[in-house]
Amino acid sequence: xxxxxxxxxxxxxxxxxxxxxxxxxxxxxxxxxxxxxxxxxxxxxxxxxxxxxxxxxxxxxxxxxxxxxxxxxxxxxxxxxxxxxxxxxxxxxxxxxxxxxxxxxxxxxxxxxxxxxxxxxxxxxxxxxxxxxxxxxxxxxxxxxxxxxxxxxxxxxxxxxxxxxxxxxxxxxxxxxxxxxxxxxxxxxxxxxxxxxxxxxxxxxxxxxxxxxxxxxxxxxxxxxxxxxxxxxx
Amino acid sequence: xxxxxxxxxxxxxxxxxxxxxxxxxxxxxxxxxxxxxxxxxxxxxxxxxxxxxxxxxxxxxxxxxxxxxxxxxxxxxxxxxxxxxxxxxxxxxxxxxxxxxxxxxxxxxxxxxxxxxxxxxxxxxxxxxxxxxxxxxxxxxxxxxxxxxxxxxxxxxxxxxxxxxxxxxxxxxxxxxxxxxxxxxxxxxxxxxxxxxxxxxxxxxxxxxxxxxxxxxxxxxxxxxxxxxxxxxx
DNA sequence: TGTACATCAGTGAACGCGCGTTCACTGATGTAC
DNA sequence: TGTACATCAGTGAACGCGCGTTCACTGATGTAC
Numbered sequence: 370x371x372x373x374x375x376x377x378x379x380x381x382x383x384x385x386x387x388x389x390x391x392x393x394x395x396x397x398x399x400x401x402x403x404x405x406x407x408x409x410x411x412x413x414x415x416x417x418x419x420x421x422x423x424x425x426x427x428x429x430x431x432x433x434x435x436x437x438x439x440x441x442x443x444x445x446x447x448x449x450x451x452x453x454x455x456x457x458x459x460x461x462x463x464x465x466x467x468x469x470x471x472x473x474x475x476x477x478x479x480x481x482x483x484x485x486x487x488x489x490x491x492x493x494x495x496x497x498x499x500x501x502x503x504x505x506x507x508x509x510x511x512x513x514x515x516x517x518x519x520x521x522x523x524x525x526x527x528x529x530x531x532x533x534x535x536x537x538x539x540x541x542x543x544x545x546x547x548x549x550x551x552x553x554x555x556x557x558x559x560x561x562x563x564x565x566x567x568x569x570x571x572x573x574x575x576x577x578x579x580x581x582x583x584x585x586x587x588x589x590x591x592x593x594x595x596x597x598x599x600x601x602x603x
Numbered sequence: 604x605x606x607x608x609x610x611x612x613x614x615x616x617x618x619x620x621x622x623x624x625x626x627x628x629x630x631x632x633x634x635x636x637x638x639x640x641x642x643x644x645x646x647x648x649x650x651x652x653x654x655x656x657x658x659x660x661x662x663x664x665x666x667x668x669x670x671x672x673x674x675x676x677x678x679x680x681x682x683x684x685x686x687x688x689x690x691x692x693x694x695x696x697x698x699x700x701x702x703x704x705x706x707x708x709x710x711x712x713x714x715x716x717x718x719x720x721x722x723x724x725x726x727x728x729x730x731x732x733x734x735x736x737x738x739x740x741x742x743x744x745x746x747x748x749x750x751x752x753x754x755x756x757x758x759x760x761x762x763x764x765x766x767x768x769x770x771x772x773x774x775x776x777x778x779x780x781x782x783x784x785x786x787x788x789x790x791x792x793x794x795x796x797x798x799x800x801x802x803x804x805x806x807x808x809x810x811x812x813x814x815x816x817x818x819x820x821x822x823x824x825x826x827x828x829x830x831x832x833x834x835x836x837x
Numbered sequence: 838t839g840t841a842c843a844t845c846a847g848t849g850a851a852c853g854c855g856c857g858t859t860c861a862c863t864g865a866t867g868t869a870c
Numbered sequence: 871t872g873t874a875c876a877t878c879a880g881t882g883a884a885c886g887c888g889c890g891t892t893c894a895c896t897g898a899t900g901t902a903c
Contacts, residue, residue, distance in 0.1 A: 377865095405855075407857080408856095426858085
């Protein structure tokens with residue numbers, strides 16, 4: 370991350386980010402499937418072959434865009450989280466912040482949302498680097514639970530639920546990774562809230578509320594508020 | 604639906620379903636984006652142009668496949684529902700049947716699931732006829748709630764939740780369509796369960812449990828069981 | 838029952854498209870002495 | 871500071887691909903009298 374020294378290096382960075390910016394715009398406009406090196410080159414008034422000085426293939430460029438999408442969403446979530454934790458407030462109020470930020474981001478970046486949570490591009494393997502922003506996102510979402518638990522405000526017995534050893538082991542990676550010192554029951558509940566959250570946003574974004582739910586925002590808020598109760602934040 | 608009269612009509616129906624069968628196989632193999640009239644024609648040993656006697660365009664064929672996918676899923680759900688209602692059993696046990704059938708169908712038909720609940724094909728409008736199987740699916744899912752309510756076994760106050768007029772109006776199409784005589788609170792809860800269900804299946808199918816949940820089936824069952832409690836079936 | 842005409846499935850060639858990627862090249866920028 | 875060489879961004883032409891769709895046609899099937 371040191372400052373580029375030579376003029377060549379400086380120009381290289383500039384051109385790289387110009388390519389990414391145009392590619393990002395095309396992605397936002399038409400989706401990943403329609404992303405074409407030639408049309409990006411056309412808009413940049415370069416020869417198509419010139420792009421190969423910057424990205425080794427279309428897939429490499431798409432990987433960069435996917436990573437950017439993850440990072441953009443994670444940034445948004447972390448900022449929303451930081452904002453709500455900067456001022457005093459109840460757990461439920463804090464809980465709501467990240468889901469809302471995610472929904473707002475999704476509505477503003479539908480194709481990017483689709484890239485992350487929609488149909489995987491066939492024959493395409495997601496870049497490994499996405500685990501970092503993915504973890505940041507999950508961390509931001511879950512922080513209200515963690516803080517409430519630490520302060521002994523988390524309700525642990527809202528609903529009856531038995532966790533057997535199999536289930537406990539099944540979610541062990543999350544217990545060990547994301548949550549320090551959280552009983553498996555709460556881990557399962559958090560993962561259920563995660564499923565609900567992704568589901569409710571995707572259903573809205575992919576058009577399934579048409580003729581079904583007239584005010585998706587009201588329903589979304591109610592759903593997230595309901596999840597707050599279930600995970601013990603009320 | 605009368606029996607075809609002439610030999611020509613009989614052959615026409617046969618060829619149409621052969622085309623659909625091959626198209627279905629290609630869809631299952633490579634996904635909707637890769638669906639190509641020419642490759643279908645190749646496999647059928649026909650000229651590509653011949654397909655235009657049966658489908659007016661690639662989009663028309665894709666529409667037929669989408670409709671088939673909806674109907675296949677709805678059939679599966681209704682059969683699972685009928686099976687579990689044919690024998691005595693508790694509400695929670697009955698509730699579990701359709702979600703499990705949906706998950707099993709999704710695992711067996713991932714590309715079809717993606718067609719219904721994944722990223723919408725850009726620039727493509729879903730055929731209107733899908734509302735019928737969609738309603739059948741939703742009806743099968745929700746039947747345990749409806750029956751429990753009718754028999755006065757549905758718990759109406761599991762969790763605190765306020766439904767204001769805005770939210771009530773927002774879900775009115777569902778209240779009027781799918782649910783006869785159900786309070787809006789239960790309608791909202793059912794829609795939340797729907798979001799959770801679609802979310803948990805999509806997350807598994809689209810690869811988001813990798814390195815996260817080791818036994819997706821255990822987690823799925825726990826999630827559906829949790830939903831049963833929330834919607835008042837336990 | 839036989840004949841004349843209409844209908845329609847299927848062919849094969851062609852159109853025009855945009856795509857990702859390669860390759861030999863030019864000319865500018867950077868580096869070593 | 872000046873020169874010789876290496877590095878590297880960008881060009882332009884070309885390759886080979888598969889695609890959806892159109893169109894004039896052939897020949898078999900169906901229909902009306």
